[in-house]
Amino acid sequence: xxxxxxxxxxxxxxxxxxxxxxxxxxxxxxxxxxxxxxxxxxxxxxxxxxxxxxxxxxxxxxxxxxxxxxxxxxxxxxxxxxxxxxxxxxxxxxxxxxxxxxxxxxxxxxxxxxxxxxxxxxxxxxxxxxxxxxxxxxxxxxxxxxxxxxxxxxxxxxxxxxxxxxxxxxxxxxxxxxxxxxxxxxxxxxxxxxxxxxxxxxxxxxxxxxxxxxxxxxxxxxxxxxxxxxxxxxxxxxxxxxxxxxxxxxxxxxxxxxxxxxxxxxxxxxxxxxxxxx
DNA sequence: CCCCATGTTCGACA
DNA sequence: GTGTCGAACATGGG
Numbered sequence: 201x202x203x204x205x206x207x208x209x210x211x212x213x214x215x216x217x218x219x220x221x222x223x224x225x226x227x228x229x230x231x232x233x234x235x236x237x238x239x240x241x242x243x244x245x246x247x248x249x250x251x252x253x254x255x256x257x258x259x260x261x262x263x264x265x266x267x268x269x270x271x272x273x274x275x276x277x278x279x280x281x282x283x284x285x286x287x288x289x290x291x292x293x294x295x296x297x298x299x300x301x302x303x304x305x306x307x308x309x310x311x312x313x314x315x316x317x318x319x320x321x322x323x324x325x326x327x328x329x330x331x332x333x334x335x336x337x338x339x340x341x342x343x344x345x346x347x348x349x350x351x352x353x354x355x356x357x358x359x360x361x362x363x364x365x366x367x368x369x370x371x372x373x374x375x376x377x378x379x380x381x382x383x384x385x386x387x388x389x390x391x392x393x394x395x396x397x398x399x400x401x402x403x404x405x406x407x408x409x410x411x412x413x414x415x416x417x418x419x420x421x422x423x424x425x426x427x428x429x430x431x432x433x434x435x436x437x438x439x440x441x442x443x444x445x446x447x448x449x450x451x452x453x454x455x456x457x458x459x460x461x462x463x464x465x466x467x468x469x470x471x472x473x474x475x476x477x478x
Numbered sequence: 479c480c481c482c483a484t485g486t487t488c489g490a491c492a
Numbered sequence: 493g494t495g496t497c498g499a500a501c502a503t504g505g506g
Contacts, residue, residue: 313502
């Protein structure tokens with residue numbers, strides 16, 4: 201489920217336990233989510249230490265315990281963070297659970313595309329300090345977007361928006377929402393988005409990110425019906441802007457939903473394989 | 479049984 | 493180097 205806004209929601213699930221001491225851990229060391237780390241080290245690294253920081257950036261989270269233990273968590277396709285009471289009994293897919301006097305903090309992921317990594321460091325890990333700006337942050341400028349689109353000039357813009365090194369936190373549904381709001385065809389070559397269209401795309405990235413955070417992060421509210429979101433997977437879904445039918449296609453390897461009437465293919469360039477559709 | 483899924487990575491190939 | 497495609501990972505839902 202998790203893109204930037206859902207990740208922020210999950211980070212907040214663990215937040216009430218900040219300042220509490222980890223007294224006990226439950227771990228399923230054979231779970232694939234530990235493939236990048238040594239799970240045996242986790243209990244000793246966090247038990248007896250206080251839960252000190254909870255950070256989120258794009259699709260990843262970083263939690264600090266005591267002076268020098270950090271847990272990096274990526275949720276993959278189906279991962280979740282949950283908070284229960286200390287008597288909570290770990291279920292089948294609760295691969296990591298941290299117990300304090302008042303809470304149980306669980307990392308649950310039945311598909312195990314997610315992962316967690318123990319980082320033992322007295323300071324914020326370097327890779328975290330060097331992360332690219334998220335779309336709602338000040339460094340995320342129009343030029344920042346334009347430069348990257350030119351570097352991937354021939355790729356469909358939809359595929360480019362999914363690249364985390366430049367668009368941290370943008371996933372499949374947010375990318376579709378962004379393009380729909382900016383009225384850009386998802387298969388259009390990234391390098392041909394210039395001038396006013398580039399401004400539209402940049403603005404849409406900021407707005408969708410800010411709106412998604414506002415709506416989803418506090419309590420996982422449903423987005424309003426004037427977003428593409430509520431219409432995108434329903435068979436026979438219609439565009440909230442035009443009332444015309446939505447279309448689903450695989451673009452950049454992912455199922456993509458767009459509104460052909462709203463996101464027209466600009467004149468002057470033919471689509472590579474499929475017909476343009478206006 | 480079939481297909482699909484809000485993700486990432488890797489190898490093969492043009 | 494660019495870009496595309498399919499497979500793999502593991503599980504559940506329709």
